[in-house]
Amino acid sequence: MVGLSNVRDILPAIGFFSDLPPSALEKLASTAHLTRLDRDDVLFHQGDEAASAYVVIDGRLRLVQHSADGKDVTMATFVPGDMIGLVVALTGEPYPGTLEALETSQLLILPGSLMWELLTAYAPLGVRVIRLLAERLIEAYDRIRELSAERVQQRVARSLLRLTQKVGVPAENGSVRLDIRLSRQDLAQMNGTTLETISRTLSAWEADQIIAAGREQIVILKPHALVRIAEDLPA
Amino acid sequence: MVGLSNVRDILPAIGFFSDLPPSALEKLASTAHLTRLDRDDVLFHQGDEAASAYVVIDGRLRLVQHSADGKDVTMATFVPGDMIGLVVALTGEPYPGTLEALETSQLLILPGSLMWELLTAYAPLGVRVIRLLAERLIEAYDRIRELSAERVQQRVARSLLRLTQKVGVPAENGSVRLDIRLSRQDLAQMNGTTLETISRTLSAWEADQIIAAGREQIVILKPHALVRIAEDLPA
DNA sequence: CGGCACGTTGAAGGGCTTCAAGCTCTGTGG
DNA sequence: CCACAGAGCTTGAAGCCCTTCAACGTGCCG
Numbered sequence: 001m002v003g004l005s006n007v008r009d010i011l012p013a014i015g016f017f018s019d020l021p022p023s024a025l026e027k028l029a030s031t032a033h034l035t036r037l038d039r040d041d042v043l044f045h046q047g048d049e050a051a052s053a054y055v056v057i058d059g060r061l062r063l064v065q066h067s068a069d070g071k072d073v074t075m076a077t078f079v080p081g082d083m084i085g086l087v088v089a090l091t092g093e094p095y096p097g098t099l100e101a102l103e104t105s106q107l108l109i110l111p112g113s114l115m116w117e118l119l120t121a122y123a124p125l126g127v128r129v130i131r132l133l134a135e136r137l138i139e140a141y142d143r144i145r146e147l148s149a150e151r152v153q154q155r156v157a158r159s160l161l162r163l164t165q166k167v168g169v170p171a172e173n174g175s176v177r178l179d180i181r182l183s184r185q186d187l188a189q190m191n192g193t194t195l196e197t198i199s200r201t202l203s204a205w206e207a208d209q210i211i212a213a214g215r216e217q218i219v220i221l222k223p224h225a226l227v228r229i230a231e232d233l234p235a
Numbered sequence: 236m237v238g239l240s241n242v243r244d245i246l247p248a249i250g251f252f253s254d255l256p257p258s259a260l261e262k263l264a265s266t267a268h269l270t271r272l273d274r275d276d277v278l279f280h281q282g283d284e285a286a287s288a289y290v291v292i293d294g295r296l297r298l299v300q301h302s303a304d305g306k307d308v309t310m311a312t313f314v315p316g317d318m319i320g321l322v323v324a325l326t327g328e329p330y331p332g333t334l335e336a337l338e339t340s341q342l343l344i345l346p347g348s349l350m351w352e353l354l355t356a357y358a359p360l361g362v363r364v365i366r367l368l369a370e371r372l373i374e375a376y377d378r379i380r381e382l383s384a385e386r387v388q389q390r391v392a393r394s395l396l397r398l399t400q401k402v403g404v405p406a407e408n409g410s411v412r413l414d415i416r417l418s419r420q421d422l423a424q425m426n427g428t429t430l431e432t433i434s435r436t437l438s439a440w441e442a443d444q445i446i447a448a449g450r451e452q453i454v455i456l457k458p459h460a461l462v463r464i465a466e467d468l469p470a
Numbered sequence: 471c472g473g474c475a476c477g478t479t480g481a482a483g484g485g486c487t488t489c490a491a492g493c494t495c496t497g498t499g500g
Numbered sequence: 501c502c503a504c505a506g507a508g509c510t511t512g513a514a515g516c517c518c519t520t521c522a523a524c525g526t527g528c529c530g
Contacts, residue, residue: 130365196477203477386486434511
């Protein structure tokens, strides 16, 4: 997004708040403030009591859940414009995972109490919140179905396609570069598999000229081929 | 819940609407109406355009997603008091799955347009909706983590424990009977596995006196043992 | 330019699926 | 009321996908 450092400049640019009257925006601006995270910094830990919601201004972050036996599962990745922790800020649940920065990021902090206040006063904001939650929930259902019914290859193909939507940058000849640091381990965590399996899978796809895989860096050469794999269609 | 057949009697008993003023309740009562489903009846199909939300008055139902290769995945089971399809009724998304009755059920139909109207007018209802979505979302995240990081045994143990919370009836000696028709196939669909694996798993647990498994019928004899399995702790 | 995180590749094995055959219970129609 | 058809369930065997463990490249960054 932008490198603005003044909260008053940033707020109106966030679609989420576009319906709010100036008085409410002013209230937000006087209460919300910015914070900065560097790579691998953690904003909150799984189980922390939720106090705030956040808006990503700049950078990339991800929400990870830790299972008892030490395995990590990536629940979501966030890019500029995304809301984080809204659910928990409003309900008082503890954060359902750990939020860590994939790169240097800037976030807008929105105290939960303030969100409550706005929500109670302005119904349109409530509707927006609901839309957002609905979207997340439907995505979560999709992932549950995929994890239940699909093979690793299909799920990885789907992840890459999803990332194409979220952080894809068009390159030459219809190829798309994923503008995000993305290690084999990261992809493994997103898909409930191991880094070795990811490595083998990507190597195979590279041999088939479907992608070009570098260190923490992937270019999708034939998106259509990935779609075929994701849908388990014959080549 | 109850066998009431008059909408006006039922509405105030649904916690979800408890905050509404009498005038709004009256409006609801005059618009909402009851419907009845028998076992295996389908209320809506995956992809149908969403028009209404529903409240379960009586019976058991489940939301199933179909994957391209014909595998079904159970996304949720609903019992009396649960809201169904709220997300989609409010956002206009198509239904994310097929809703089928596990037994004879009664449902209250709430037109989406009405829900919108109430939501815009009464902020507390919006908050309630958000809480509900938040809960569902957190549950979905839990399932994603489990599917990604856990073995079938653990996931099945967890399902049974969850069902204990939802439809468990205390029996003698601290055992709990699951008051729901639950075939091996059903359990398989809930956990992203096959009926054969479920059968083997349940047989093993029965041999260990952890459960008593009958035809579409399960009694949990040692809940604590299931917890140990779910958490992958040593016996 | 050396260390370390990231990545590759091989080999072994296990958890789970798949296919197959047969059993048991339930409910329904004659 | 009973028999039988079919849904639900069990069990075995084969094998595959994926994990796990291990050893070794590779390339980036201080």
